[in-house]
Amino acid sequence: MTSTTEPTEPLSVEQLSATTLLRFATAGSVDDGKSTLVGRLLHDSKSVLTDQLEAVEQVSRSRGQDAPDLALLTDGLRAEREQGITIDVAYRYFATARRRFILADTPGHVQYTRNMVTGASTADLAVVLVDARNGVIEQTRRHAAVAALLRVPHVVLAVNKMDLVEYKESVFAAIAEKFTAYASELGVPEITAIPISALAGDNVVDASANMDWYGGPTVLEHLETVPVSHDLAHCHARLPVQYVIRPQTAEHPDYRGYAGQIAAGTFCVGSEVTVLPSGRTSKIAGIDLLGTPVDVAWTPQSVTLLLEDDIDISRGDLLVPSKDAPATTQDVEATVCHVADAPLTVGHRVLLKHGTRTVKAIVKDIPSRLTLDDLSLAPAPGQLVANDIGRVKIRTAEPLPLDSYADSRRTGAFILIDPADGTTLTAGMVGESFAAPEPVKDASDDDGWDF
Amino acid sequence: MTTAATASQETDSPYALSHLDALESEAVHIFREVAGEFERPVILFSGGKDSIVMLHLALKAFAPAAIPFTLLHVDTGHNFPEVLAYRDRVVAAHGLRLHVASVQDYIDRGVLRERPDGTRNPLQTVPLTEAIQQHRFDAVFGGGRRDEEKARAKERVFSLRDEFSQWDPRRQRPELWNLYNGRHAPGEHVRVFPLSNWTELDVWQYIAREHIELPEIYFAHEREVFQRSHMWLTAGDWGGPKDGETVEKRRVRYRTVGDMSCTGAVDSDATTLDAVITEIAASRLTERGATRADDKMSEAAMEDRKREGYF
Numbered sequence: 001m002t003s004t005t006e007p008t009e010p011l012s013v014e015q016l017s018a019t020t021l022l023r024f025a026t027a028g029s030v031d032d033g034k035s036t037l038v039g040r041l042l043h044d045s046k047s048v049l050t051d052q053l054e055a056v057e058q059v060s061r062s063r064g065q066d067a068p069d070l071a072l073l074t075d076g077l078r079a080e081r082e083q084g085i086t087i088d089v090a091y092r093y094f095a096t097a098r099r100r101f102i103l104a105d106t107p108g109h110v111q112y113t114r115n116m117v118t119g120a121s122t123a124d125l126a127v128v129l130v131d132a133r134n135g136v137i138e139q140t141r142r143h144a145a146v147a148a149l150l151r152v153p154h155v156v157l158a159v160n161k162m163d164l165v166e167y168k169e170s171v172f173a174a175i176a177e178k179f180t181a182y183a184s185e186l187g188v189p190e191i192t193a194i195p196i197s198a199l200a201g202d203n204v205v206d207a208s209a210n211m212d213w214y215g216g217p218t219v220l221e222h223l224e225t226v227p228v229s230h231d232l233a234h235c236h237a238r239l240p241v242q243y244v245i246r247p248q249t250a251e252h253p254d255y256r257g258y259a260g261q262i263a264a265g266t267f268c269v270g271s272e273v274t275v276l277p278s279g280r281t282s283k284i285a286g287i288d289l290l291g292t293p294v295d296v297a298w299t300p301q302s303v304t305l306l307l308e309d310d311i312d313i314s315r316g317d318l319l320v321p322s323k324d325a326p327a328t329t330q331d332v333e334a335t336v337c338h339v340a341d342a343p344l345t346v347g348h349r350v351l352l353k354h355g356t357r358t359v360k361a362i363v364k365d366i367p368s369r370l371t372l373d374d375l376s377l378a379p380a381p382g383q384l385v386a387n388d389i390g391r392v393k394i395r396t397a398e399p400l401p402l403d404s405y406a407d408s409r410r411t412g413a414f415i416l417i418d419p420a421d422g423t424t425l426t427a428g429m430v431g432e433s434f435a436a437p438e439p440v441k442d443a444s445d446d447d448g449w450d451f
Numbered sequence: 452m453t454t455a456a457t458a459s460q461e462t463d464s465p466y467a468l469s470h471l472d473a474l475e476s477e478a479v480h481i482f483r484e485v486a487g488e489f490e491r492p493v494i495l496f497s498g499g500k501d502s503i504v505m506l507h508l509a510l511k512a513f514a515p516a517a518i519p520f521t522l523l524h525v526d527t528g529h530n531f532p533e534v535l536a537y538r539d540r541v542v543a544a545h546g547l548r549l550h551v552a553s554v555q556d557y558i559d560r561g562v563l564r565e566r567p568d569g570t571r572n573p574l575q576t577v578p579l580t581e582a583i584q585q586h587r588f589d590a591v592f593g594g595g596r597r598d599e600e601k602a603r604a605k606e607r608v609f610s611l612r613d614e615f616s617q618w619d620p621r622r623q624r625p626e627l628w629n630l631y632n633g634r635h636a637p638g639e640h641v642r643v644f645p646l647s648n649w650t651e652l653d654v655w656q657y658i659a660r661e662h663i664e665l666p667e668i669y670f671a672h673e674r675e676v677f678q679r680s681h682m683w684l685t686a687g688d689w690g691g692p693k694d695g696e697t698v699e700k701r702r703v704r705y706r707t708v709g710d711m712s713c714t715g716a717v718d719s720d721a722t723t724l725d726a727v728i729t730e731i732a733a734s735r736l737t738e739r740g741a742t743r744a745d746d747k748m749s750e751a752a753m754e755d756r757k758r759e760g761y762f
Contacts, residue, residue, distance in 0.1 A: 021470040050735040073601075088620060090604040091597045093650045100470040102648055118625040228467065242483040247516035255515060261480040261629070266466075290479060290511040298466050302479035302512070315487045339625045353630050356487065415630045422611075422634025424624040 025104040025119035027143040028129030037198035039070025044205035047094035098224040113387040114339035120150040127156045132165045135175045142372040148186035163197040169213040237265030238411045239319040240355030257304035263410035266298040272322040276401040282307040316357035328399035338384040340425040345383040354414040360397040404431030478645040482512040485590045488633045492590035496522040498538040499708035501594030521548040527571040528555035529689040529711040537666040552578035569690040570713045580616040598650040614638035651738045659724040671704045671719040682715030
């Protein structure tokens with residue numbers, strides 16, 4: 001075992017600055033050893049500092065445990081430590097010479113599916129953990145479905161507890177094959193299966209001596225090298241206007257800039273842009289990247305656009321290239337994950353936040369609810385309760401420029417909010433969802449919707 | 452001044468942002484969301500490095516206009532003089548408005564009582580929450596980072612607080628994509644943490660990249676200190692050293708700035724930003740583990756204080 005007190009080779013300032021950021025999420029059932037995996041990843045990559053480890057050792061000792069319980073590194077709340085389970089998403093930070101990582105450590109309980117949705121919504125990669133003794137179980141399928149639904153670009157299947165199946169290749173191969181077939185069907189674009197033992201440290205950070213038959217990367221190697229997609233050639237450029245910057249000072253009497261974080265694609269000085277939903281057009285006169293003029297800017301940069309014409313633009317508008325404007329609609333069809341305790345029902349009056357725009361909306365229909373275990377669709381469930389995933393039709397009070405979530409994870413996403421108390425009710429993804437093995441069973445549903 | 456995004460050397464894509472550019476862009480987005488959705492936001496400003504970085508990000512987010520926020524300092528009365536001087540200099544330089552909520556006032560009025568250990572950090576909660584109520588602030592920016600502490604790791608970027616400023620970790624709103632939900636009832640407010648995803652090292656690298664000025668106590672200097680609970684504390688009017696504690700002169704610097712009574716210095720020779728970064732990258736102690744006594748009081752010290760309204 002690697003000692004945390006052993007000093008790491010210090011990195012130079014240049015080395016530290018040139019790294020990229022990978023956001024990833026972990027998911028696993030209760031006793032699959034997810035906290036141990038995360039603890040091992042932090043520990044063996046030397047991201048756990050001496051005082052943190054001492055605290056863990058002290059608590060482990062006081063509970064009569066022989067070895068430090070690495071899961072204690074991640075369970076941050078009193079209730080979590082008392083119950084020994086992870087209740088809420090926690091964010092962890094660690095770095096290697098090659099990359100910075102933001103880890104959304106999400107709970108595995110079925111009643112916390114919404115927390116995995118939370119973690120996966122911003123993740124470039126998801127690690128789905130299974131126990132080698134149990135193989136692909138319902139919960140694994142649920143995690144794969146959520147990763148597919150949220151369109152997480154990369155999925156890692158970590159087959160854990162290989163030490164308990166004598167490190168047998170045949171066990172790993174069978175699980176990997178079954179999972180890959182299932183996840184591919186869901187439309188998960190890339191799956192990497194890795195046999196590990198989080199407890200013993202096999203293939204988490206260091207390559208395992210117990211599994212010579214495995215020639216692939218360790219979990220950390222894969223996290224360090226997986227390409228984070230920046231291919232913007234086919235992306236539609238989108239800028240939700242957050243705030244209008246008007247200094248009105250002697251130095252800048254006429255400055256009028258539209259500030260926002262580019263949600264997709266690239267914007268160039270000189271391009272024609274259209275303001276949605278009004279449909280007015282102008283040309284980009286300048287782009288300020290936080291005080292510095294640039295000719296071109298791209299997602300996810302926060303910028304300020306200056307236009308040639310003084311037209312009416314305010315928070316909530318969407319700036320798009322005139323030649324690539326999405327249609328606006330008041331009828332939203334989407335797959336949603338309900339995240340609030342109170343159910344979502346047909347007729348529910350809500351607020352819908354899309355980009356920087358919040359509008360009144362009403363739930364017109366809930367045509368189907370997805371059974372995550374077998375991906376079958378139950379027609380007309382009437383309501384969605386916490387952690388349910390289903391299809392909804394929503395009518396909005398004002399037209400919205402919506403992209404399909406399949407095209408853009410930013411401008412194809414929305415949340416529903418309870419207008420009475422502000423609760424976040426539902427996570428929404430516009431348009432078709434993932435391909436289902438079976439079509440909708442209800443014959444009366446001829447909308448052609450499927451998952 | 453920084454130029455356009457630094458393309459990473461690790462991928463061929465010209466569109467990859469370096470991790471600092473990605474964090475900066477995200478933080479600016481958060482500042483602008485608050486400016487767009489709230490009536491009376493305020494930035495908690497202590498003169499410490501995290502709040503200094505927050506202020507710098509806010510200035511960039513709204514340039515060339517002024518930032519549309521006021522500042523609030525919760526003053527424990529046990530300040531490092533260099534930090535107070537820095538605070539006033541920055542406020543004047545940018546034409547900002549600063550509110551001060553003073554723990555000493557509360558003690559003088561008999562509302563708060565000095566703790567036997569002399570630590571005033573936990574006493575900040577009442578002046579903070581009363582200032583929020585009094586000025587009807589609806590969004591309060593804090594420099595808290597999730598890497599600081601395990602209870603903070605559970606914190607949302609937009610964190611709803613009730614009329615008593617309480618945090619209930621089990622009733623947090625899920626935070627999806629970057630669609631932050633700032634809805635709140637009258638009397639409630641939202642704590643906003645634009646540096647949530649930053650680490651201590653990110654903060655220092657950003658300070659170096661942006662050439663941000665800091666109070667001198669962050670760099671190695673000779674100082675009269677004494678040892679208590681394995682930490683080097685600065686002697687002062689706040690009540691240290693006690694009998695049996697001896698003052699000595701050491702070459703130290705601070706990793707955090709807080710109440711003098713519970714913020715420890717570390718031995719250091721780092722007099723430049725590069726040296727500080729190298730030192731932190733090699734350190735085997737967390738920022739809070741090395742220098743904060745108040746977090747060591749119990750396993751859930753931070754969680755408990757946050758529940759009460761501490762930022």
